[in-house]
Amino acid sequence: MSFSSMTLEDFSISEGLWQTKYYKKGEAYNSVRQVCKFLGFVEAGVFRTYHIEEKNGEEKNIFFYSANQLVVSFASFINQVPCHYHTEAMTDAKVVFIHYDDLIHLYKTSHAWEHFGRILAEQASNIAFDRTESLLFQSAEMRYLNFVKQHPNLINDIPLYHISSYLGIQGPSLSRIRKRLLDK
Amino acid sequence: MSFSSMTLEDFSISEGLWQTKYYKKGEAYNSVRQVCKFLGFVEAGVFRTYHIEEKNGEEKNIFFYSANQLVVSFASFINQVPCHYHTEAMTDAKVVFIHYDDLIHLYKTSHAWEHFGRILAEQASNIAFDRTESLLFQSAEMRYLNFVKQHPNLINDIPLYHISSYLGIQGPSLSRIRKRLLDK
DNA sequence: CTTAAATTTTAACCTAGGTTAAAATCGTCT
DNA sequence: AGACGATTTTAACCTAGGTTAAAATTTAAG
Known part of the structure; x- marks a missing residue:
């Protein structure tokens, strides 16, 4: 804007x-x-x-x-x-x-x-x-990946639980997703 | 509008x-x-x-x-x-x-x-x-109830599968929800 | 450094909704 | 009425993400 x-x-x-x-x-x-x-x-x-x-x-x-x-x-x-x-x-x-x-x-x-x-x-x-x-269209994993892409600055400055909250998922769920991604 | x-x-x-x-x-x-x-x-x-x-x-x-x-x-x-x-x-x-x-x-x-x-x-x-x-905040059941409330005209005129699709859920899922609501 | 607090991950179990395919219904046309 | 196609429900099984609590890690404070 x-x-x-x-x-x-x-x-x-x-x-x-x-x-x-x-x-x-x-x-x-x-x-x-x-x-x-x-x-x-x-x-x-x-x-x-x-x-x-x-x-x-x-x-x-x-x-x-x-x-x-x-x-x-x-x-x-x-x-x-x-x-x-x-x-x-x-x-x-x-x-x-x-x-x-x-x-x-x-x-x-x-x-x-x-x-x-x-x-x-x-x-x-x-x-x-x-x-x-x-x-509507994306899995939590895709939403997380897009968030990281779109807010590279925020990702390091705010606690992860604020991000899981924004993505519409719980903390443990985001941890699982991050684990899954690391294992790849 | x-x-x-x-x-x-x-x-x-x-x-x-x-x-x-x-x-x-x-x-x-x-x-x-x-x-x-x-x-x-x-x-x-x-x-x-x-x-x-x-x-x-x-x-x-x-x-x-x-x-x-x-x-x-x-x-x-x-x-x-x-x-x-x-x-x-x-x-x-x-x-x-x-x-x-x-x-x-x-x-x-x-x-x-x-x-x-x-x-x-x-x-x-x-x-x-x-x-x-x-x-973000509502379960599929709540979304369905709100849809019925907000589109009383549509509900009778279009197939249910168009509604489940709008709600972001599958057909069988909407059937389960409707069953659950009837049983109440 | 050490400790306490905040944050993140892990684990175990649970639930809503997804998936697939097979019934039931319902509508419409003849 | 009978029959076909469209729609909806049911059933059985599966999965992503929820929930709770504990463990691990990181951060900040003294």
Whole structure:
């Protein structure tokens, strides 16, 4: 995600609407039942969005956000409905963010920003469709291999149980898969 | 999905860009490796998008489109890349459609249409996120119950094997689930 | 270094759903 | 009604991944 489709002049009308915030590891970006009010751009650090299962309190990771990516609980943000998820910093982090109301105002007053909003939503849908496809068509082993390929940076920085959680499988299951792969 | 967020005047600039097509049951809307060039609005009938597994040629349904919904292979359409899927009429059907190039032209020349494009993409992302969530958090039994709830019309009109395919399970598995539910 | 805590792997057993093929049903056509 | 094809269920067996708890390993702290 980037702002490259926008001229500097168009971007400049958002000057003054952006704020900076520093997050400590573990600090919340947005919490469950809270409406996500901010679209953030990660300047440094890593965030994750996760869901807490009602039956056993287990956390399941939905998404990771690294530096130079947007961080936002998208469904909650665009629909302005309470979030099902928690989003929090996995490391100390720095984010510049804009308020939903300000963004909507930009959308209304600027064709270029409305365009940005479309591209943003289209990229979000790409991400979500990819995830759906991977769950529908790929085995856990393939999902793991693709994750390693697509997030070579994350793989060394975060505990494996965060990855198994993201892949939709249990810790022991990921261990089995890794063993299987090593044996090859 | 609707055009209700647009004034008649804004909508009118698209007059002349829409065409009507009648589909026979089984006729293709778009095929695998074809770039999806059209955004369609289903006036009557039902379409489905499905994927053919390489290993065994088995079809897996991705999505159904009923009357008064848009039909489009969204990822292929917005990115203008070859489609992984087939989309075809499950019944005789009637569709009004617009060409990608014309839609992009509307986006460029009209703020209202760019807004429509954003809402379209946001709704697509909502659908995709919902699907991802259902696969990540719900058992096949829950997915089936939700499908019945959300598509009460489809459930009587299409064979069960299309539904099991959509749920990401095999036919015998859906039969077991239905048996289990009856026994309750 | 040593110890405690966090992480990862292993093991043993369990379950949902996959696979294959053979019944049952159901629909439709004559 | 009878018969064919399509659809759905059943059955028997198989496998990936779940579950639980313990063991091994790694990391961080003192």
